[in-house]
Amino acid sequence: MSSAPTLIALLYGPDQPGLVARVSGWIFNCGGNILHADQHRDMEAGVFFQRIEWIPKAASIAGNAASVENEARAFEAFARSLGMETKVASSVQRPRIAVFVSKFDHCFHDLALRWKAGEFHGDIALIISNHPDLEAAASNYGLSFLHIPVRAEAKSETEAQQLENLRQHRIDLVVLARYMQVLSDRFLREWEKPVINIHHSFLPAFTGGRPYHQAYERGVKLIGATAHYATEVLDEGPIIHQDVARITHRHDVEDLIRRGRDLEKSVLAQAVAWHLENRILVYGRKTVVFD
Amino acid sequence: MSSAPTLIALLYGPDQPGLVARVSGWIFNCGGNILHADQHRDMEAGVFFQRIEWIPKAASIAGNAASVENEARAFEAFARSLGMETKVASSVQRPRIAVFVSKFDHCFHDLALRWKAGEFHGDIALIISNHPDLEAAASNYGLSFLHIPVRAEAKSETEAQQLENLRQHRIDLVVLARYMQVLSDRFLREWEKPVINIHHSFLPAFTGGRPYHQAYERGVKLIGATAHYATEVLDEGPIIHQDVARITHRHDVEDLIRRGRDLEKSVLAQAVAWHLENRILVYGRKTVVFD
Amino acid sequence: MSSAPTLIALLYGPDQPGLVARVSGWIFNCGGNILHADQHRDMEAGVFFQRIEWIPKAASIAGNAASVENEARAFEAFARSLGMETKVASSVQRPRIAVFVSKFDHCFHDLALRWKAGEFHGDIALIISNHPDLEAAASNYGLSFLHIPVRAEAKSETEAQQLENLRQHRIDLVVLARYMQVLSDRFLREWEKPVINIHHSFLPAFTGGRPYHQAYERGVKLIGATAHYATEVLDEGPIIHQDVARITHRHDVEDLIRRGRDLEKSVLAQAVAWHLENRILVYGRKTVVFD
């Protein structure tokens, strides 16, 4: 990885000739040096997708953060003039993450340890849980922990409290790390920013509750896990990453649950890492992952 | 693999103390030498499963095929006396296979080449197709080819003709190698013997037709294939084997179909091989595979 | 898993007819109920291997630990009378583990969290490190931590101190969790009990130091990790488990190291779990793993 600050643009829109040349030409003319550029065309839909990372000229001048920021905004205006949707992130900004967790703690520990090991381009800024159990563990990691109990009869109050805290802590990304409550449509609409969830099956197989029990009943030979963006329809959001593990008749439901934990950890961590590195474009029900 | 003739028993039934000892004791007392024994307990259901392979004493005496056969029948009677369902196969019997195929030929070629390479404990005795396209290819492999066209308005006649040929050729196993016709309940009931099918998705995801198109639409990151025994409810039979391959947004439906072919070939071939080696016990909707 | 105490025997020796029957008969005659039995024959070498787990009759009588222990010893005597090497473990005994670690902490955290999650049939009783860095982390897990610095000029003193502590803490298994010091032949001879090591390559490729750098130089497309028993010849001990991950030209050495961490964690944890469940038989340079 380069240590100079970089800008990373994700853009997509109607395909047209010359897009690669015009985008790279714009950057070159501004004195920037492209480090990575990856593009994709959905031939059927006629859509062009690109991730492009460059060192802006301003980055080479000390104390020039404002200029880098200006170049980001200028690129966005340029991309819009091409009819593209875009988002430009700067490598010096580190997105702030809130992890929602209940009692299952494997994904929580995994995310915290990877963060401490420097694997994420971003920072866990807040743990929110409907149970108090993980307070000490969070504290050992140096993480703020907020216990917000969920009462069925006062869900909207709970969610209002969650939203308020997300805003106070200037959170950019919510990660549901086996959080056992369903977020309401209203929460998702008001929150507006991305929410990544881990579902413990190979979606679309075994949607809904107790997927390992469903898998055991059906006698499948592989179990899976799926990381996806949360949307208003449960288990239907755009899939980011999936993986599977082989099982046999020797494994009972407990074994499936235990083996599944390793899948859930690695699939969720990979999805979070890609998101933080601005590698994921969502369009419709799908994702383009520039890995 | 041992070259002496062996007997292979698959048995299952209510669990009870002493089953391993009594079964192995019976074989020992008959002068047999156990080569492999593998057992499984479904703790919840209280069911015992076993695959046991041994060299019967009679096998060491030349021209003693009848005695080996007698020992097989005697073991079956013994197992029944323990309350077990059982089936004993002799390694000198080679099951006879009929492959049903339409126009997609990748599984057909794969099965034929593996058979010729000696990978199967059994023989392809007949190819049945609703199209004439593969006649020359079958002939090159030295395989009998039967073209039985399927007319929607005369399905029962077609199936009667298929059944008659299966019986004439003394077929033990039907393999549907991307055969694009649905076998009727009546066919399955009259046939009575096993039918292995390959479905081109990770069941239970994407049942029904055009699963690769469904997978593409949903934006999954892995595609799969599933080999299962055919039962009266389509795509719901006991699963024998499954595998998956990773895909990305770069793959269009054609790519999924092409990559899927490799999955279908290897998953179907493995299921057929296990079946022919008497490694599969079916109970309820599930399989126990002693691999 | 059954909650009644069980005995687990691992045995191997010259193959002879009737071994399965005699072993299971012995257990049956003692009133035991076999839960699992798995055997293997090395046809070339003429060696028989078995793992057998049973509920001894004595186990059903409260406060009968001594009788269970007696049955274990009696079985060992019986197995020896058949010419078999054997080791019988009781499910009520939980082996005690010492984890050796240096500064790389990913395997340490992974083992500690799995232990706390109840994934191991055994207990981490001691952390030994040549650096003080992980003392607080060990303490958070409730683990004893011993800092034993290694000085090149006084290696035998260091090792004497390590051995003394292993004995004091009644350790049964040493796990080298990316411990960056080589244990001397003398240590291994005096210690006598098993030592499991994780090597960060697919052995026998890239033995020795800096395997990820070697892999990068050679341009391989997969990196691996290998868990093996430590023996006097470095990186040559019997292999327990291996796994690989796909890499591309886009990954630099740092990426290989980061991706390798996940492999190292899962491969080492699986090897330790199998060892603690008495699933591994070592013979010559190889292992038989009854998984």
Add this chain to the structure above:
Amino acid sequence: MSSAPTLIALLYGPDQPGLVARVSGWIFNCGGNILHADQHRDMEAGVFFQRIEWIPKAASIAGNAASVENEARAFEAFARSLGMETKVASSVQRPRIAVFVSKFDHCFHDLALRWKAGEFHGDIALIISNHPDLEAAASNYGLSFLHIPVRAEAKSETEAQQLENLRQHRIDLVVLARYMQVLSDRFLREWEKPVINIHHSFLPAFTGGRPYHQAYERGVKLIGATAHYATEVLDEGPIIHQDVARITHRHDVEDLIRRGRDLEKSVLAQAVAWHLENRILVYGRKTVVFD
């Protein structure tokens, strides 16, 4: 896949600012439309690599093959002016392949069937074998078959005969499909064009002969296969693709060989497909694969 003729350039050379912009700008100025562009930087070595595919303007005019060819040559001159090594291929040219084979026929059948199924962007134009065994099979596929026996005492004559036939048939790529003879340095020097070989182990583990026997002796838990370009040092050429399969103590050498066949087939076929699609850049001992 687009049906319009495209040009595909592979280029690499010293990294410098503006390369992406200048290359895409050149194509845009010529009226071309870029379909795919993928680049990589080796940060340590300071080398830039790119694969870029575009529809040249001339392609839209019927009967304009000469113009397309001219644009390819013009691009090469332009790339050289940037200090880049380059090679431009046209999608209408289909490389011609010679498959070298001995008696093991699984890779031969696999390549032939994939070619017939339209999986390769190229054509098998010739089979060369040191044994006559596969003549009929080749003929069934409609393939020319040349039996060139290899005599140890006249190797240079044999190779001269091979080279002559490769030239007569205007071969672009030699694929060694488990060809059991070593090609001499002289052959490789005189031939000059690429040779892809399949080695039946996870290189660099188990170089040399009988790798499955070596793997069995060492007790590894995974076997592998490696496709690489042949170079003067055996088993040391740049690696294109590798894959592995899990094995256990239950598998004897015969099983390893049988399972290995599936690996060899899929790994070799993938390497050949990538090569034919101009996805592979070789530099030093390594490859960059734009998959």
